[in-house]
Amino acid sequence: MASCKATDAVYHVDPPTAAKKVRELFYCAHMIHSHIAHFYALAAPDFVLGPTSDPAERNILGLVAKVGLEIGGEVIKHRAYAQDIQAVIGGKATHPVFALPGGISKPVTEEERKDFEEKAKSLVDFAKFSVNLFNDLVLSNKEYLDLITGDIYTMKSYYMGLVDSSNRVNFYEGDIRVVDEDGKEVAKFKPAEYLDYIAEHTEPWSYLKFPFLKKVGWKGLVEGKDSGVYRVSPLARLNAADGMATPLAQAEYEKMYQTLGGKPVHATLVFHWARLIEIVYAAERLLELCQDKEITSPEVRTIPTATPDEGVGVVEAPRGTLIHHYQTDDRGIIQKANLIVATGHNYPAMNMSVKRAAQGLIKKGVVASEGLLNMVEMAFRAYDPCMACATHNLPGQMPLEVVIYNSRGEVAERLNRL
Amino acid sequence: MKTLVLGLGNPILSDDGIGVCVARELENRIDGQDVKVEEIGAGGLALLHELAGYDRAIIIDAIQTRDGEVGQVYRLGPEAFDSTRHAGSPHDINFATALELGKRLGVPLPRQIVIFAVEVEDVTTFSERCTPKVEQTIPVVTDMVVQELGNDHSS
Numbered sequence A: 001m002a003s004c005k006a007t008d009a010v011y012h013v014d015p016p017t018a019a020k021k022v023r024e025l026f027y028c029a030h031m032i033h034s035h036i037a038h039f040y041a042l043a044a045p046d047f048v049l050g051p052t053s054d055p056a057e058r059n060i061l062g063l064v065a066k067v068g069l070e071i072g073g074e075v076i077k078h079r080a081y082a083q084d085i086q087a088v089i090g091g092k093a094t095h096p097v098f099a100l101p102g103g104i105s106k107p108v109t110e111e112e113r114k115d116f117e118e119k120a121k122s123l124v125d126f127a128k129f130s131v132n133l134f135n136d137l138v139l140s141n142k143e144y145l146d147l148i149t150g151d152i153y154t155m156k157s158y159y160m161g162l163v164d165s166s167n168r169v170n171f172y173e174g175d176i177r178v179v180d181e182d183g184k185e186v187a188k189f190k191p192a193e194y195l196d197y198i199a200e201h202t203e204p205w206s207y208l209k210f211p212f213l214k215k216v217g218w219k220g221l222v223e224g225k226d227s228g229v230y231r232v233s234p235l236a237r238l239n240a241a242d243g244m245a246t247p248l249a250q251a252e253y254e255k256m257y258q259t260l261g262g263k264p265v266h267a268t269l270v271f272h273w274a275r276l277i278e279i280v281y282a283a284e285r286l287l288e289l290c291q292d293k294e295i296t297s298p299e300v301r302t303i304p305t306a307t308p309d310e311g312v313g314v315v316e317a318p319r320g321t322l323i324h325h326y327q328t329d330d331r332g333i334i335q336k337a338n339l340i341v342a343t344g345h346n347y348p349a350m351n352m353s354v355k356r357a358a359q360g361l362i363k364k365g366v367v368a369s370e371g372l373l374n375m376v377e378m379a380f381r382a383y384d385p386c387m388a389c390a391t392h393n394l395p396g397q398m399p400l401e402v403v404i405y406n407s408r409g410e411v412a413e414r415l416n417r418l
Numbered sequence B: 001m002k003t004l005v006l007g008l009g010n011p012i013l014s015d016d017g018i019g020v021c022v023a024r025e026l027e028n029r030i031d032g033q034d035v036k037v038e039e040i041g042a043g044g045l046a047l048l049h050e051l052a053g054y055d056r057a058i059i060i061d062a063i064q065t066r067d068g069e070v071g072q073v074y075r076l077g078p079e080a081f082d083s084t085r086h087a088g089s090p091h092d093i094n095f096a097t098a099l100e101l102g103k104r105l106g107v108p109l110p111r112q113i114v115i116f117a118v119e120v121e122d123v124t125t126f127s128e129r130c131t132p133k134v135e136q137t138i139p140v141v142t143d144m145v146v147q148e149l150g151n152d153h154s155s
Helices: A002-010 A017-049 A060-067 A069-090 A110-139 A142-149 A191-196 A234-240 A247-259 A270-290 A347-361 A369-381 A387-391 B014-029 B044-051 B095-104 B137-150
Strands: A158-163 A175-179 A185-189 A198-201 A210-213 A310-317 A320-328 A334-340 A400-405 A411-417 B003-008 B035-040 B056-063 B073-076 B112-119
Touching (some): A002 A320, A017 A069, A017 A110, A017 A270, A017 B044, A060 A069, A069 A110, A069 B044, A110 A142, A110 A270, A158 A310, A175 A234, A185 A191, A191 A198, A191 A310, A191 A320, A234 A270, A347 A369, A369 A400, B003 B014, B003 B044, B014 B035, B014 B056, B014 B112, B035 B044, B044 B095, B073 B137, B112 B137
Parallel strands (some): B003 B035, B003 B056, B056 B112
Antiparallel strands (some): A158 A175, A175 A185, A198 A210, A310 A320, A320 A334, A400 A411, B073 B112
């Protein structure tokens, strides 16, 4: 979707409102499927089974065994609803083929709209169920609540996210807003201005660059208002906004901040809670769009007339702000492309989170091996990272090594999963 | 018997696209009402969604094994994939986990799943063509799938 919006900008064309609404409807379904998969397959097992439980059980199979087959069935069914909506609008759920500069390739029919509406209603119920499940299983368990709010998973930073004209979270379009660790707005800018606000540092030990806030400056992998490290993510979006644009999500938003003692929240594991609140918003917004009279309009494309040259498209991807910037020749063939993906924005913070977790979990040379590796991984996994996108390269597996040094700087132990 | 022939892979990553290449060949050769040919660049939960509702699935994909020779083709069942190189995707569950989940949840999975895995050379270079030895396996694997479709292993 970021690419699609970048091509609108490259061709200096504004799609008809119906096209934007259909794109946003598709995009809400996309957020839902991704967030559902992440929470239930990747995050929930840590909380439901416990972070130090046997790895053979600490996965979606163990989760289903513990919470019940029926819930498992609901997860698969609702994720499939979201995928189906994307497939109908986009041609395919994965690698959709409907987006064009100036709009989309075909309108939504009334029959399709009715089907989407039924699915959307079920998705709203499932979203509410998921947030309640988190409440029941996690928040009412003091051990987990302490884990979530504990020091090893807490990190102060700036936060970035897209907001609408009322400073509410919007996945599809808006201005990019940045708040500091106290929640005060420090920047709000149009996507096309991103290079005035974001710069990238490099280190010789990584293919991935380290984005930072230009006006604050790069001070290294350190916290504090003087450090330009910032985060994107569901939690960052909620921190950077003043609220949610739909009622149920807004209620959950208020409850979250009330429970955790105010805004902004710096606890990395709360990314998962925020993710669930976003499923609620995405489902409510999906339903709103399904019931919008314009959603079946046949006017879904404005043919571009300007000569293409350069443009920036930004959306909120499931993991955070996604920037696509293209420069083209006068035929529209891309000559240069700059992508900053969520995992890129988060890279400095991810390194810091993992280090903090490792430092907090290894005391006086005592390492709790398997449980420790998973708890360190939890810090990393909260970001739902895509290293392939961020480095534009491939992972083959998720290697993890924790190197423990003694007080003389010698390697005392290596724990790895390489 | 409703059969799904599924070519797995990324068509712009050299040999990773072998499954997709074979699927595209098969589309030209298969003309049965009970057989659907699809291609997909996804795994895990998405794969579960694709497989649901079919009696039989034939999956074609790339593989890299420790001692394999590029160009070899293996006929495997799902039990061979309890641990795979792609188990580590941070975004999804692996094939074996997805199948097991499907079974436990009563998802109507195919009774029979056959996997044709091609030993490949290069899955990390961006290219729309497979490497030469792997490209040569396309007609071979296509024939194997056509023959498999002619076999009814319903017992």
